[in-house]
Amino acid sequence: MKVVELKNVYKIYKTEYYEVRAIDGISMDVKEGEFVIVMGPSGSGKSTLLNLIGCLDKPSEGEVLINGVDTSSLNDSKLTELRRDTIGFIFQTYNLIPTLTALENVELPMIFKRLSRKEREERAKELLRSVGLEKEMNRKPNEMSGGQQQRVAIARALANNPKILLCDEPTGNLDTKSGEQVMEIIRHQNEELGVTVILVTHNPLLAKYGDKVIRLRDGKIESVEHVS
Amino acid sequence: MFLELAKRNLQRAKVRSLLAVIGILIGVMAVSAIGIFGESLKVAVLQNFEDVANELIVTPNLQEGYRYIEEMDINRIKKLPGVAEVIAVKSDSLLIETKKKKSYAVIYAMDEKNVEEMFKAEKGTIRLKGSCVVGKRLAEFAEIRVNSKIIIGGKEFRVAAILEDSGARFDINPNSAVILSPEDFEKVSDVGYTMLIVKAESLEKVDDVKREIEEKINSRENKVIVFDLKIILERINEAFSQINTFLMAIASVSLLVAGVSILNIMLMSTIERTKEIGIMRAIGAYRSTILRIFLMEALILGLIGSGIGSVLSVAGGYVIDLIILQDPSYVFRPSTLLYVIFGFCIGIFVAVVSGLYPAWKASRLEPIEALRYE
Numbered sequence: 001m002k003v004v005e006l007k008n009v010y011k012i013y014k015t016e017y018y019e020v021r022a023i024d025g026i027s028m029d030v031k032e033g034e035f036v037i038v039m040g041p042s043g044s045g046k047s048t049l050l051n052l053i054g055c056l057d058k059p060s061e062g063e064v065l066i067n068g069v070d071t072s073s074l075n076d077s078k079l080t081e082l083r084r085d086t087i088g089f090i091f092q093t094y095n096l097i098p099t100l101t102a103l104e105n106v107e108l109p110m111i112f113k114r115l116s117r118k119e120r121e122e123r124a125k126e127l128l129r130s131v132g133l134e135k136e137m138n139r140k141p142n143e144m145s146g147g148q149q150q151r152v153a154i155a156r157a158l159a160n161n162p163k164i165l166l167c168d169e170p171t172g173n174l175d176t177k178s179g180e181q182v183m184e185i186i187r188h189q190n191e192e193l194g195v196t197v198i199l200v201t202h203n204p205l206l207a208k209y210g211d212k213v214i215r216l217r218d219g220k221i222e223s224v225e226h227v228s
Numbered sequence: 229m230f231l232e233l234a235k236r237n238l239q240r241a242k243v244r245s246l247l248a249v250i251g252i253l254i255g256v257m258a259v260s261a262i263g264i265f266g267e268s269l270k271v272a273v274l275q276n277f278e279d280v281a282n283e284l285i286v287t288p289n290l291q292e293g294y295r296y297i298e299e300m301d302i303n304r305i306k307k308l309p310g311v312a313e314v315i316a317v318k319s320d321s322l323l324i325e326t327k328k329k330k331s332y333a334v335i336y337a338m339d340e341k342n343v344e345e346m347f348k349a350e351k352g353t354i355r356l357k358g359s360c361v362v363g364k365r366l367a368e369f370a371e372i373r374v375n376s377k378i379i380i381g382g383k384e385f386r387v388a389a390i391l392e393d394s395g396a397r398f399d400i401n402p403n404s405a406v407i408l409s410p411e412d413f414e415k416v417s418d419v420g421y422t423m424l425i426v427k428a429e430s431l432e433k434v435d436d437v438k439r440e441i442e443e444k445i446n447s448r449e450n451k452v453i454v455f456d457l458k459i460i461l462e463r464i465n466e467a468f469s470q471i472n473t474f475l476m477a478i479a480s481v482s483l484l485v486a487g488v489s490i491l492n493i494m495l496m497s498t499i500e501r502t503k504e505i506g507i508m509r510a511i512g513a514y515r516s517t518i519l520r521i522f523l524m525e526a527l528i529l530g531l532i533g534s535g536i537g538s539v540l541s542v543a544g545g546y547v548i549d550l551i552i553l554q555d556p557s558y559v560f561r562p563s564t565l566l567y568v569i570f571g572f573c574i575g576i577f578v579a580v581v582s583g584l585y586p587a588w589k590a591s592r593l594e595p596i597e598a599l600r601y602e
Contacts, residue, residue, distance in 0.1 A: 056510055057596040077514060084512025095507045095599070099236040104229070111229050112512040156511065 002068070003164055003196050004030040004053055009062035011048050011219075022048040023059070024219035032163070035190045035197045037210035045219040046200040047168055053198060054087050054166045055079045067163070084112055088157030088195075090186075092169035094149040096141040102128060102152045103137040109159040120159075127155035131185055147178025154185055158195075165189060167199040171206065183209055230517075234524035237497070244493050245529060251490070252533025252575050255483030257541045260571030262479045264545030266472030267567055268558035274464060281461045282312075282431050284438055285399055286424035289450050296420025297452060301445050305426060308440045310433035315342045315425040317400060320417040324406065325379040329370045334405040335380060337413030347402060352389035356409035359388040363402040380406060381416030398457055399425050434458045483574060487582040490529060494522065494586035505590050506598025519591040526583020527576065534575030538568050 011023035022045045030036050038046050051057040052064050055071050064071045066082060074082065083089075096105045103124050110120035128137050131151040141149050150170060157165060167186060171179035187209055189195040199206065207213050213225040238245040274281075286305070288294040297316070306314045318337035323330065340356040347354070347361075352374035354361055360380070362372050367390045372378060376387050391402055400423075408416070428437045438454050445452050498505075505518055542559060550556040558564060 051596055054510070056599065080509070080512060080514050083510060089510050091599075095503070095510075097233075097504055097507060099233065099240060104232075107229070108508070109511045112508075112514070112517060160512070 001032045002029045003032045003066065004028075004198070005063075005065040005068075006053070007063040007065070009052060009059045009064060011045070011052060011057070012060045021219045023052065025062075026219070026221055027062075028214065028221065028224075030164075030196060030198060032196055033190070033194045035187070035209060035211045036199070037207055037213045038198065038200045038216060039202070039204070039207065039213060040216035040222070042202075044216040046216055048219075049216070050166050050168050050198065050200050053164075054089060055082055084109060085160050086163050088160075088162035088165045090150070090153050090157050090165065090167040090170045092172040094141070094146070094153045094173075096149055096152055096156070098141050101138050101140055102133060102144070102148075102155075105141070105152055106155045106159055109156060113160055123159065124155070127158055128152070131155050132181075145178070147174050147181060150174060150178070150182050151185065154182065158189065162195065164196045164198065167197065169201055170199065171201070171203065230521050230524055231528075234521055234528055237501070237521075238525055238528060241493075241497065244496075248486075248490050248493050248529045249533040249536070251486030252483070252530060252579055253537040253540065255480070255486040255578065256534045256537030256571045256575035257544055258479040258482045259476055259574060260538060260541030260568050261544035261548060262475045263472065263567030263570060264541065264559055264564050265548045265552070266468065266475055267561075267564045268545070268549045268553055270465065270468035270472065271558050271561060271563070272553050272555070273468065274461060277457075277461055277464065280398065280457050282428045282434055283399065283457045284426040284428065284434065284441070285455045285457070286426055286441060286452050287455070288422065289453050292450050294451050296422060297424060299421070301451065302421060302424060304444060305424065305441055308437060308444065310429050310437045310440070311426060312429045313427040315339075315427075316421045317423040317425065318410070318413055318417070318419055319405075319422045320413075320419045322381045322416060324370070326370045326372055326376065331366075331370055333366055334401075335413065335417065336400060336402065336405055336407045337410045338400075338407055340409060343407055346400070347394055348392045349389035350392040352387070354391075355388040356407070356412070358412070359386040360412070361389040361391055361402075361407045362387050363391050363405045364393045365403040366405065369404075378406070380408070383412075383416050385412070398455075398460070399423070431458065431461075480574070483578050486533070486575075487578040490526060490579055490582035491585060494526060494583050495589070497525070498522070498586045498590045501590075502593060502598050502601040505593050506595050506601065509593070509595035510599060515591040518593075519587045522587030522590050523580060523583050526579050526587070529583075530576040530579025533579065534572045537575055538572045541568055541571055 006026055006028050009023055009026050010021065013020040013022060026049065038049060040046050048057065052059055058072065066086060071079065097108065100108065106124035106127055107120045110123060125137065128134060131154055133148060133151055136144055136148055165186065170182055170186065174182060183206065186197060190197045207227070210227055213227060215222040286297065288297050302314060302316050305311060320335050321332050322335050324333050340354065343356065343361065344354050349361070350364060366372065372387055374387055374390060377384055378387060394402055426437065428434045434456050438456050441454050508518060545559045546556045549558050
């Protein structure tokens, strides 16, 4: 089953003087449970592609379908609910809320979903334990290392049991060891729990984790490689 | 949790939040303290009128041919429910003669007790047995002193007292008059009762008494005219309320300034937290959720500022009342404390309204634009 489908998608930024085709006519699909790595040089459109799939941005042309639903047909509230319930985001810069503790950061998506306090606390603790942060639950982001912060971000991304995990250079700011830890957690989610993963990276070493590697150049798909 | 989030965001910029709170605090304090003072002043002025406010003046209807009020009617009025006291007054204009001057003056007939209650002697003591009391202006004009003799309507009377200037009154004006006892009055004049001062048991009963008199005495013919002094009280009340509203409107300019400062710091906060707003939107916060978080922050600023401002306004009102009215007890009347509640509510209202635009602006941010913000 296709969880993500792009049909002839363009994302064009126009100013008075020039035009940038960040995504230049991409069609692709991702099946349920797939682990897709998107690679390409800077400016190739990787992050833009991820933002379009994550409903953070809208295409200039073409269709983006999530679970078979055309996202352009959804209003802001429906898109918000889709991001909240179906998609989990992991960013290169972690993007935690600095005033909240690790536990509270993980609870946040569940608060937005109006889960009860007890329910969300239990789930947040369980998630933090699963990423190895049981001792850091009450720390604020600035009291944690980059690797720890990224693990909190992963726990937050998984809070509402998303079907799709979108990772934008998740190891980009981490040392090798922390990077491996993070990748192991993501792989675990994919292999054990069947979460579909789309991961954008510069790092060729991460290609080994994927079922499929898509290479982008100048907003176009250069190649699709299936990893056996 | 949103409350907690709002609280922590405010704590993040402590000085800025504190300044906003101080702004609201000053505004609320100015509005409430001035409101308290205005109300206190009104109460103080009204208290001066309270002793005449429950009075009704009954006069014969001259137009209908009634020169005097009949004794029978006076007795009926005395028995009406709600009537505390009836002072029956006779008055006539008679020639008075002193050693140096001859003049016409109004002569009142009143009981000694009533004269003592209503007026004060400037010189001498009020005594009406075989003697009279003279109003200040008449005494000055005719050079009358205590113990001097005056001839009224051909009879001689000793002056027992000169009265203090009573100011402008609505019932009896003794400044240019002479007051005699009813017995002595009968010796010089044969007029009947020209005025009744009817005192109601309380201010609330004035209307009932007025209606009763009109119904009972004027049932067949319009024999008397009834005039109540309560209406004067109402006019004063109205005038002071208008002055108070005006003063508070001036004070509320400071609240307006406070509102602008909240608007300012919240707009700054929106810009500073653009990325956070983007993160929250990315992980599933509705626009309305962002709006709520920001409004909550404005509400907290308003609540703290208005709370402290209200407490300080009572202290401020106390000091102003103490200095200007020399009586701080007015502050603690329910009608006065109402202004504290009013100031509190206005403070919160200003804070929330000022927070509306920044909150709305924050909620309209596109998630991707907000996330890109550094």
